[in-house]
Amino acid sequence: MTKPPTYLGKVISVSGASIFVELTPQVMSGLLVIEGKTHRIGQVGSFVRIPQGYNNLYGIISETVENTDSIDLSGKINTRRQLKVELVGEAIGNDFERGISQFPSISEEVHLVTEQDLKKIYGTQEKGQIVIGKLSSSDSINVSIDLDNLVNKHSAILGSTGSGKSTSVASLLRAIITSHTQNILMPSARIVLFDLHGEYSSALSDIANVFSINADNDAENLYIPYWCVAPDSLIDFLCGPSTDLKNNFIDLIIDEKINFVNANDNIKININKITAYTPIPFRLDKIWYELFHTYSVNWLDEDMT
Template sequence: MNKVPTFLGNITSVSGASIFVELTPQVVSGLLVIEGKTHRIGQVGSFVRIPQGYNNLYGIISETAEHSSDKNNHSTSRVIKVELVGEAIGSDFERGISQFPSISEEVHLVTETDLKKIYGTGDLGQIIIGKLSSSDSIDVSIDLDNLVNKHSAVLGSTGSGKSTSVASLLRAIITSHTPEVLMPSARVVLFDLHGEYSSALGDIANIFTIDGEKGTENLFIPYWCVAPESLIEFLCGNTQDLKNKFLDFIVEEKKEFINKNPEINLDPNKVTATTPIPFSLKKVWYDLYKFDSITWNEKEMETPAFAVNGEGDIDNLIPPKFRPPNTSTDGFTKKGGDNRWKKNLDNMRSKLLDSQYSFFLSPGGWSPDVNYKSEKDLQDLIKSWVGEDKPITILDLSGMPSEKLDLLLGSMLDILFESAIWSRNLDAGMRLNPLLLVMEEAHRYLSVENSGLSKAMVRRIAKEGRKFGVGSMLISQRPSEIDETILSQCGTLFSLRISNSADRSRVKSAMADSLSGIVDSLPVLRTGEAIVTGEAAKLPMRFKFRIPKTGQFPNSHDPQVSKSWTNVRKAHDFKVLVSAWRSQCTEVK
């Protein structure tokens, strides 16, 4: 009889990284008391240790069953299936195994002393994010370098504690929940689609909102930073001949801006439509309207045949008007434009006048005036997003028109990633100052059916971001709707409670480790509890995120239905509601 108190049983079968262990009768009760603590035996997700001389192999229990040793079921034994995940050589633990165990070798329970050897590290780059579910005295830490460089995803059904867990995770990354150890040079940009995180991270974040709510800054996305083809399609639709002329006028306007601003120090002949140089969108609209509808006073087409007071107004978006063609000698007017783009240009004008797009099409100090002067340039925009005093920037997109979310979010990703590419050898670049992009509601723009700019940018960041110092973190309640190629690029997965079988299957296929038993426990995880697996985790583990302090919870809590419905009924003023709706502002003025 084995006298070692941690002894569980012997290996009966080895199949690749999976082994089967027959438990000794002494632990058939399912309980062991070691080091003054009670341990449950055979729990799915718990660890075991296999001594190999100076080395120790470690594995995770994925299944447990009862096995009959004869036909009459007179003799039964408990059998567990273990997935091998790593080994400790001396006191140094690392993932992967260099040798496989043999039949009949002993398997032992992992005690807290062993767990501390695996998890209990205070090394630089190890960020404590919570406590191990099986032992609340063990801190769970992840590797920050691998988390950012090799991308990650936080997945969980509605009500699983996803938003609170993300807020806790980001706070841990920046402060390890201890304000005095704030990482001063951290760069995190959070794209907040529902305006949830301002209340949770406001003390360590600069917040930008479309309507400039109290305590926030105005969010602007200059149209001239957007991919021109996408901008044209948004404004005018997909008309190829109009698109070609539009691009020509954009290039002309950008060249003129450079000529009027020599401090930019750029050769106008090298300018293309994609060069991020300011230009007047109103001027381009006017020139297109004029080109499309112009008539001439003479056959040589030298003088436009404006109607009386018909020159229009660029700033007020009043189109030019021309006399109709006339072939008679008296009042001769030669036809110029074909008037084939009028509908498209009227649509463009209506968007330029629409106040809900002003953060994009009238971007404050980033709009050049009639003299081709602009108060702010691209460097001011990038600095406001990643170069300010606080480590996190929250870009609150909750007031953004939902049908244009893909274009605008994709444009912001494009701005940040292009800045990383072209600054890779500079002190201000992302290689020396890595950037983490956190994207909420990822399934909305990264689905298989979606083919927009956001998806194209996230794909590119997932494949190339590590080379330029840009990492991504996707957050979603429907992993089955996220493009499989993108999800497979996420090196670290945090899986909270997931009830839907299709979502669980997608998570299982994305996990590098063959831990089906652990994945099958996703539906029964507690709120705020998760399984982390992948590059940033030393081992796949089930853990509980740290609970944020009072005042650090996101604004995503459920309404208190039972309490609210029992209150005395009030006579509400819905005029205030309509006013907030019309003004696109959630605060009462």
């Protein structure tokens, strides 16, 4: 029976999510031409597909083993080439899902993924997703990420020195605030970037406002309102180590923030949930007056007695 042109080989070992694939001699050259496109066989980071009836398992090549020789019973030396593949997900029909519900068996076929397979894996640009680039192995496929999942979870871009971490961050930020199709700024995008090494001002100056404590001609002076400073740091600076004074200061801060909310009807905040850390303006001079007046009166009373 003739194998389809995407056929690479068969599964020879299964260990959890890791499998080993023995390539067929027909793809020993390392190149495969399908639908007029040349595909490199065994390239680390590329996908493979394992059909299982209505389902398809997908894995990523993590390692290649070249020129593994074996001797058959007739004494002939056979050259074998193997791939190590990490299973990452499966497609039931046209819906791709991460994780594996069933594992492959020995001798099951392994195939090269086509552009249609990659579209299943990477999906289409749905609502709430942003395009961050093109797939390196197929430049006709956009790579999108879910913006809610990105900003609501901890994310990290890792790499060695000089690998392009800062460039990747700049590209990611530009993708978030710029429409990929129309190249216009998104009106609701609000991102604060703390650029401690001054790497991003030149890369993002056309779509960002740059502030600095030592502003030059290309930046604006950075001013931080005192009510944005953490209360603990502000109180330590103003009041010193006095515990009683700190407690009174915290109470007055909360009272002042509640008064500010009550005086501004457009601020829709539940006053019962306001704490000293809620970013609401308060009158520092009023608090200072209250503390000075209270402690002065107490000091006079103690002195007179």
